[in-house]
Structure formats: structure tokens, C-alpha cells
Amino acid sequence: MPPWVASAPRLSSLITGRAIERTPAALRCRNAARRRSSNLRVRSASTQVSPTAINLRPNIPRRNKELHDALSELSGAAETYVNISRLQLALSGLAAQDAVTRVAVLGLNSQVSAQRLARLLLADPLGAEERWEKGLISAGDGNERAVLLKYGEEGDNPTPSPLYKVLSIPSRVLRSHNLEMLVSTLNVHVANTTISSIESSKEAVLVPKLQATSARGLPVPYPVHKTLVFGEGIDSAIAFGRLASDNVEDLPDTVKLAIDLPAPEEETSPDAQSASTPVNLQVGTKAIATFRESIQNSIAYERGWYRSGLPSLSSWLTHDLQPTEPMKPVLKTFVASILDDVEAKITKEDTDQLQKLTALPSSHETTASIVDHLETWAEKSHTELRDELDAAFTARNWYKLAWWKLLWRVDDISMISSEILERRWLVSAEKSSIYLAGRMNQAGFPDELQKLVVNSTPEVTTEETAPTAENPRLDISTDVRKPLPWPEHIAAARTELINENVPPLQALAQRLILQTFSTTSLSSALSALLYVSVSSFSVFEASAVGVLGLTFSLRRMQKLWEGARESWQSTVREEGRRTLKATEETVRLIIKNKEDADRGIVVVDESVRERKEAREAVARVRESLERLGGDVK
Known part of the structure; x- marks a missing residue:
């Protein structure tokens, strides 16, 4: 049929x-x-208002009150994971006698x-x-x-x-x-x-x-x-x-x-x-x-x-x-669907966090990698300091400041010495330190040490420490300064060298020129006076006194100026080594402090607590739904 x-x-x-x-x-x-x-x-x-509108608390049937309250708590505990519009529809259904x-x-x-x-x-x-x-x-x-x-x-x-x-x-x-x-x-x-x-x-x-x-x-x-x-x-x-x-x-x-x-x-x-x-x-x-x-x-x-x-x-x-007691089956299924969605989103969030943690290298591996990069950076920086300064101090520009050219090159001293520091003094090392700082920042290391940073930049040169003809050596010491991010140490040290060491060198050259002219002028005047006042002195004998004064003044200028130039070269080299060493030690101290802090600190992820509270809220709703005879599989 x-x-x-x-x-x-x-x-x-x-x-x-x-x-x-x-x-x-x-x-x-x-x-x-x-x-x-x-x-x-x-x-x-019926609900004529917008589904996303927030209504006043209705007169909830007694049989649905427990489930209604549990769902209301879910909106606060799991607001990140619950669909608010669906939750409001479920709440309005529980609040009505026959929704x-x-x-x-x-x-x-x-x-x-x-x-x-x-x-x-x-x-x-x-x-x-x-x-x-x-x-x-x-x-x-x-x-x-x-x-x-x-x-x-x-x-x-x-x-x-x-x-x-x-x-x-x-x-x-x-x-x-x-x-x-x-x-x-x-x-x-x-x-x-x-x-x-x-x-x-x-x-x-x-x-x-x-x-x-x-x-x-x-x-x-x-x-x-x-x-x-x-x-x-x-x-x-x-x-x-x-x-x-x-x-x-x-x-x-x-x-x-x-x-x-x-x-x-x-x-x-x-x-x-x-x-x-x-x-x-x-x-x-x-x-x-x-x-x-x-x-x-x-x-x-x-x-x-x-x-x-x-x-x-x-x-x-x-x-x-x-219609069934205490609620329609479709409403039970709807509430259970909301809970399933919340749990699925929480589980997905947990999975994503675990995958991120699994993909991240361990703290020991990260520290070892940073230390390896630091050692490579230090080796290359010291090599750069040696090679670049050797090339700079044998170049033509530095040769222009020889003692016998000092008479007409005295005004170029500041320009030439500053140019050496700006273009030859740890330029590549400074750039590489920025890259290394980026790696450390990505790994969670700070940029500076509060109250522990010993700045490697030269101290301010005073009149007592400025180079003189009798004491041309530029002695620069360290001092405890305000905490400075370690990638800026090289730039700060270069600025200090330019501001505090180049002007004394310029002043020394001008002073030597003045002393040379003064000595030569006095010896020449003495030679003329002897020739006029003493009749037994011939022109040749009187001129010998002037030549002796000129020779003495030029020799003195040569000795003092070349000594000052060598001292300035050694100071620049030494300050470069000290800056690199201090920077490396600062980075190692940052790494050590970070490791010590990680051993004693348990990192608490706020999202973990939020997901735990959301799960607990879902469990309370499921218990209430189960007591009403709902399907909470």
C-alpha cells in the first residue's frame, strides 16, 4: 500500500x-x-523591544528563579565568552510564564x-x-x-x-x-x-x-x-x-x-x-x-x-x-546550547594559551641565547674599536694636527677630533646594541637597573682635571649616575667625550701657540738688546740668542703637543674599552637579576583566573538546569 x-x-x-x-x-x-x-x-x-535592550528585573516564576539567577551570574563571570544577546533571550524566556x-x-x-x-x-x-x-x-x-x-x-x-x-x-x-x-x-x-x-x-x-x-x-x-x-x-x-x-x-x-x-x-x-x-x-x-x-x-x-x-x-x-513542566524542551535545549558555547570558547582559549606556552622557549634557553649574543657583540665591538681607531689615527685628517702644522691648523682641532669620535668611535657597536636590546626586550628583560647602574660615561672635566702643558694626560673616572638604559651607554659616553675632552685639547693647542710666540718674541728682543748695548757682540753672536729661544720654544711645543695627542688617543681607546666593559657587565647584571627574580616569583595569568570563574559559573547553571530536569549533556 x-x-x-x-x-x-x-x-x-x-x-x-x-x-x-x-x-x-x-x-x-x-x-x-x-x-x-x-x-x-x-x-x-512577546518581546517587541530590541533583543539587546536591558530590561528591568521581571516577576520571575518561582520554579525558574534559581536557573535565572545562575544565568544572570554567568553574564558577569563569563562575559568574554558568552553571547550576550542569546543569554538575554534565555533570561527573558525564564522570566515569562509562557514565553x-x-x-x-x-x-x-x-x-x-x-x-x-x-x-x-x-x-x-x-x-x-x-x-x-x-x-x-x-x-x-x-x-x-x-x-x-x-x-x-x-x-x-x-x-x-x-x-x-x-x-x-x-x-x-x-x-x-x-x-x-x-x-x-x-x-x-x-x-x-x-x-x-x-x-x-x-x-x-x-x-x-x-x-x-x-x-x-x-x-x-x-x-x-x-x-x-x-x-x-x-x-x-x-x-x-x-x-x-x-x-x-x-x-x-x-x-x-x-x-x-x-x-x-x-x-x-x-x-x-x-x-x-x-x-x-x-x-x-x-x-x-x-x-x-x-x-x-x-x-x-x-x-x-x-x-x-x-x-x-x-x-x-x-x-x-x-508545554511541559517546568519549561519547554526547546528552552532547555537553548540554555544547554549557551553553556556548550561558553565551555567550547573557554576550552579553545586554554588550547591557544597552551600552544603559545609550548612554542615559547624555556627561561634557561632564552638566557643562554641572550648571553651568546652578548658575547658575540662584545667581541665584535672590541675588534671594531681597535681597527677603527687605528685607521682614524693614521688617516690624513689626524696628520693635519702635527705639531709643525699647529700654527695654521689650531682652529681645526675641535672639528677633526669630534669627527673621529662621531664616525669612528663604536658606531657599529652602538647599532648592534640596539638590536641586542630588542631581543632582550622581547624575552622580557628590562632595559635598565634601578639604583644599580654604574654609568661608564666620563665624569665632567674641571679646571683641576683639565690637561695642561705640564700634565697633558686626560684622566677620566667613573661615577654613580642616574639609571640609564644600557643601549644608550655608548651614545652618552661619546657625547661626554666630545663635550668634555675636545675643548681642553683645543685650549691646550692655543696655549702652546701663545707660549711659543711669547718665548720667541722675548728671545728676539733680548738678541736685539745685546747687539745694541754690547759693542763687542757681532750680529751673528746676537742672533744666536734669538735662535736659541726660537728652538727652545718650538721643541717645547713639539714635546707637549705630541704628548697631549698621544694621551688623547689613549684616553679615547681606554674609554671605549671601559664603556664596552661596563655595558657588558650591566647586561650580565640585568640577566642575573632577572633570573633571581624568576626563581622567587610565580607568574599569575589573570586570564586563567577568569576562565576558572567562568567554568564555575557554567557548572552552577548546569546544576540548576539539571534540577529542573534539563538535558545538560
Whole structure:
């Protein structure tokens, strides 16, 4: 016996019980009062405000108070991991005596097809075609706003909303199961399916985004309990598969995929609770139209209706919506789904943190690597100091400051000596120290030592320590200074050398020139005086005195100036070595202090505590749900 023949008695019983519905408006008038009463009851449980609005604390039923309080605590303890809009929908459901169940019908890139499907699911085949059906069938090109289908008379004027168009329809399905159906679109492009990394695919389907008609036009989340996704053709199925590829295993309980495909030749019996089902809107529309023409076409209607695949969608739509104590099964499943999402996000966060910790090198390996880089840097820096200064002090510029050129090069001393320090004195070492500091900073080492840094820069030269003709050596000592980041030690030492050692060298050269001219002038004057006053002195003998003075002054200038130049060279070399040594010791001291601190400090990750509190809050909600008889697997 064919399936449609076996189901004929059920259809006959339906026709017998509701044949009076085919009569004119007399019976409708008789049932008007009952419908208005039911309409008021449904409206009282409906939520017309924005799903993200924060409402005042309602009068919560006593049986749901414990679970309501636990869910409220979850919003604070796990605010990072919970979807607030879904949580608010669950709280509003627990706060009402008979809360409305929200179901979304989302068309893949087309709202028109979703409206046609919603019309077939809610239409009454025993009644004539109503205005709301024609409105859904002939609605625009898919660019209109979402439509919210609510139970009510067609003449009712529901409160308008900027998020969707509200349509009141006298559907028995909506009235008997206290349903609201949102018809919208799910923007999934077949050629290029992408989804935000912040939002999971499950949230994208169960929390549709509605475009507000405000000035800003920002999308507003509208959470639902169940979602029916409708696509046309195999390409739509592939697009939805790409969208839900990250957690498709979580979707079958609350999400169903319907694909408009050619109807089979014979009836099929798909599982009502399967993840997807093939349907054919054309066959279903034709079946309803045939039955509305005449009750005699009931067998043809039933055959076409089952061939269309729509009965499985109708069964899925009303599944778990029957009123039970203490709450509807769909609400239990919804709360359990929120808890599963929170735990999944916490577990993912734990996994990511463990992977980061596993990828990071150990403290010992990091320290050893830094020490190796430090030793390499020190070796190269000392080599650079030696080679660069050797090249600088044998170059032509430094040769320009020879003692016998001092008479006309005395004004170039500051320029030439400063240029040597700026271009030859640990230039590459300074750059390499910045790279090394970056490695240390990345590894968690500080840049300086508070109250422990012994600055290697030269002390300020005073008149007592300045080089003189009798004491040309530049003795520079260290002093305890304000903490300075170690990568800046070389630059600070160079600045000190330029500011405090170059001017004394310039002053010494000028003083030697002045002394030479003075000595030569006095000896020349003495020579002339002897020639004039002593008649026995010839010109040759008197000139010998002047030449002796000139020779003495030049020799003295040569000795003192060359000694000062050699002393300045040795000072520059020594200060370079001392700066490098002090910098290396400072870095080693930073590493040692960091190791000592790590041994005595237990690092507490704040996110670990937050995830622990979130798990505890989830456990309390599960315990409350279990006491109410909820499925908390």
C-alpha cells in the first residue's frame, strides 16, 4: 500500500473535524472572541523591544528563579565568552510564564525564497488564500527589510520596529505553539564564502543580524531558538557547508538546512530531525492550490505534499515546543546550547594559551641565547674599536694636527677630533646594541637597573682635571649616575667625550701657540738688546740668542703637543674599552637579576583566573538546569 493511501484516514479525520472551516464568515465571527483572547495572551509574552535592550528585573516564576539567577551570574563571570544577546533571550524566556519561541527562516542570499517557504509552513490548506500569503509571495526583490510573522488578525496594527516589518497572521501553527517567525536572509556568497573570525558560524546562524533603519544603520543581533536555512540548488548547499565548516557538528539540534531540489517521483520519508532535507516549493504550492480548489483533491494534495518534503520541516518546526513542566524542551535545549558555547570558547582559549606556552622557549634557553649574543657583540665591538681607531689615527685628517702644522691648523682641532669620535668611535657597536636590546626586550628583560647602574660615561672635566702643558694626560673616572638604559651607554659616553675632552685639547693647542710666540718674541728682543748695548757682540753672536729661544720654544711645543695627542688617543681607546666593559657587565647584571627574580616569583595569568570563574559559573547553571530536569549533556 502506498504511503499516501495509508495516511488517508488521518487526512479524512482532519477534513471531518475542520470542514466547517470552509463555510463563510459566520463561524469566523463565532470564534473571533476566542482568537482575540489567544492573541492577547501571545502578545503578553512577546518581546517587541530590541533583543539587546536591558530590561528591568521581571516577576520571575518561582520554579525558574534559581536557573535565572545562575544565568544572570554567568553574564558577569563569563562575559568574554558568552553571547550576550542569546543569554538575554534565555533570561527573558525564564522570566515569562509562557514565553514566545523564536524561529528564523533564513534564505541563502534571497529573502523572497524564504518568504515563500514560510508561507507554505504557516498556510492553512483548508482555508482560502489570505492576504498575508499573497503579500509574502509577491514581496519585492529581496532587498526589503526582514519580516516578523506574529499571530493575530490581518487587520491588526502591531507596534512598528526599525529592525523588521511586523506582519500579523491568523496562523494556527503560530497560535498553538506560541511561535514567532523571523524571515530574513543569510548573506552567503557561493563564489567567495567568508565569515568573521570573531563570530562563529553557529552564532551567525542562530543570531541573525538585522539592519536598523536608524541614521547609523548598524546591524543589530536578533537571537532565535531555532533556525531554518533555505537554499536553492546544490550551490547553496555547498555555500552553507563552507559557512558551517568550523563547527558543523553543533548545528543539527537547532539548525536545519532545506534545499530546493527537484521532487522525487515517489514519496520519501526523511528524518524530521536530520540536519538537512530536500524540498520542492513548486510541488508544495501546487498541492495546496489543488486542495483549496476542492476537498475531493485530498489524495492528490497529500501525495504532492509529501513529495515536496515539507512535512518533515513542519515536524521539525514544532518539535520540542509542547508545554511541559517546568519549561519547554526547546528552552532547555537553548540554555544547554549557551553553556556548550561558553565551555567550547573557554576550552579553545586554554588550547591557544597552551600552544603559545609550548612554542615559547624555556627561561634557561632564552638566557643562554641572550648571553651568546652578548658575547658575540662584545667581541665584535672590541675588534671594531681597535681597527677603527687605528685607521682614524693614521688617516690624513689626524696628520693635519702635527705639531709643525699647529700654527695654521689650531682652529681645526675641535672639528677633526669630534669627527673621529662621531664616525669612528663604536658606531657599529652602538647599532648592534640596539638590536641586542630588542631581543632582550622581547624575552622580557628590562632595559635598565634601578639604583644599580654604574654609568661608564666620563665624569665632567674641571679646571683641576683639565690637561695642561705640564700634565697633558686626560684622566677620566667613573661615577654613580642616574639609571640609564644600557643601549644608550655608548651614545652618552661619546657625547661626554666630545663635550668634555675636545675643548681642553683645543685650549691646550692655543696655549702652546701663545707660549711659543711669547718665548720667541722675548728671545728676539733680548738678541736685539745685546747687539745694541754690547759693542763687542757681532750680529751673528746676537742672533744666536734669538735662535736659541726660537728652538727652545718650538721643541717645547713639539714635546707637549705630541704628548697631549698621544694621551688623547689613549684616553679615547681606554674609554671605549671601559664603556664596552661596563655595558657588558650591566647586561650580565640585568640577566642575573632577572633570573633571581624568576626563581622567587610565580607568574599569575589573570586570564586563567577568569576562565576558572567562568567554568564555575557554567557548572552552577548546569546544576540548576539539571534540577529542573534539563538535558545538560
